[in-house]
Amino acid sequence: MGFRLLSIEDFYTAEERFWERVDPTSVTEDGWRGAVEAARTDLESVLGRGDGRAALDASCGTGTQALALALLGWRVTGADLTAHSVEIARTRAARLGVAADFRVCDMRALDRHFPGAFDCVVTCGALDNVSEAGGVRRALAGMHAALRPGGRWYLWLRDLEWVVAHETRYKYKGTRRVPHGQVITVEDWHVEGDAHVVHVYAHLHEDRRRTFPDEPWQTEAFGYRRRILKKAELAASLRDVGFDQTVFLPQAHPWEGYRVTARKPAAEAAASGRGDPPHVRLRPARPPA
Numbered sequence: 001m002g003f004r005l006l007s008i009e010d011f012y013t014a015e016e017r018f019w020e021r022v023d024p025t026s027v028t029e030d031g032w033r034g035a036v037e038a039a040r041t042d043l044e045s046v047l048g049r050g051d052g053r054a055a056l057d058a059s060c061g062t063g064t065q066a067l068a069l070a071l072l073g074w075r076v077t078g079a080d081l082t083a084h085s086v087e088i089a090r091t092r093a094a095r096l097g098v099a100a101d102f103r104v105c106d107m108r109a110l111d112r113h114f115p116g117a118f119d120c121v122v123t124c125g126a127l128d129n130v131s132e133a134g135g136v137r138r139a140l141a142g143m144h145a146a147l148r149p150g151g152r153w154y155l156w157l158r159d160l161e162w163v164v165a166h167e168t169r170y171k172y173k174g175t176r177r178v179p180h181g182q183v184i185t186v187e188d189w190h191v192e193g194d195a196h197v198v199h200v201y202a203h204l205h206e207d208r209r210r211t212f213p214d215e216p217w218q219t220e221a222f223g224y225r226r227r228i229l230k231k232a233e234l235a236a237s238l239r240d241v242g243f244d245q246t247v248f249l250p251q252a253h254p255w256e257g258y259r260v261t262a263r264k265p266a267a268e269a270a271a272s273g274r275g276d277p278p279h280v281r282l283r284p285a286r287p288p289a
């Protein structure tokens, strides 16, 4: 299948502009609210309510987790590389009536922008977008620097190691009704060695008002490069940049990806080389097989 290989920023912009074109209500209609609600349930179970504490979403995209955290009473800053996504996040915050500060920022530069500012940092669906060698570690070091001592870190990520080992090349992602027809989306993974995969979204768009040139279907496919970020690599990188209490949370099925929490050690424990007393220690940083 032919596709355009895009930079991260161009991929997400192309994806969002595609939906805005085929379904101009996609930014304002209520479909995204369901995703915010699901994130709210998930984040409340892991991080609790904010009560005015400060949270950074380091890869906020169109705002799913950032808006959920704002609804939970966190004082939210959302940062993302893709300016177009940040604009959509601002629109959605206004529609929900919540306050959040959204900015364009690369997660590899967080330490320069937000040193020691947050009680929690979250990053969902994004860390493997940093595909170059050393990039993941730089991003994690920036998130660590953005946390106050004792602050919590949370990640959700697709398990690409499992996906490339178990999934078929083409995977049906879904069908969406749009004003003049429908869009069927298929995912595809082009594996590059054992470290990278090019992830392709192919949209088969039916527009009943038109023919292209002799039927109403047209295909648009774009892809971007992702790192196959193995759980062991993530756990080691977290430890190396100074996190402790790394926990891989249970997931019903590997297709759901993995959720991880960790902590920036409290100042006195870090200074003395001591961790928490045993009664508050979470499970050790051993990723599930």
Ligand SMILES: C[S@@+](CC[C@H](N)C(=O)[O-])C[C@H]1O[C@@H](n2cnc3c(N)ncnc32)[C@H](O)[C@@H]1O
Pocket: 008, 009, 012, 058, 059, 060, 061, 062, 063, 064, 065, 079, 080, 081, 082, 085, 105, 106, 107, 108, 123, 124, 125, 126, 129, 130
């Ligand atoms: C799959 S989207 C997830 C967005 C949002 N967290 C969610 O779950 O709806 C991944 C996001 O990560 C962002 N991203 C990728 N690399 C980044 C980087 N180096 N710094 C900041 N954001 C980045 C992309 O722009 C994109 O918005």
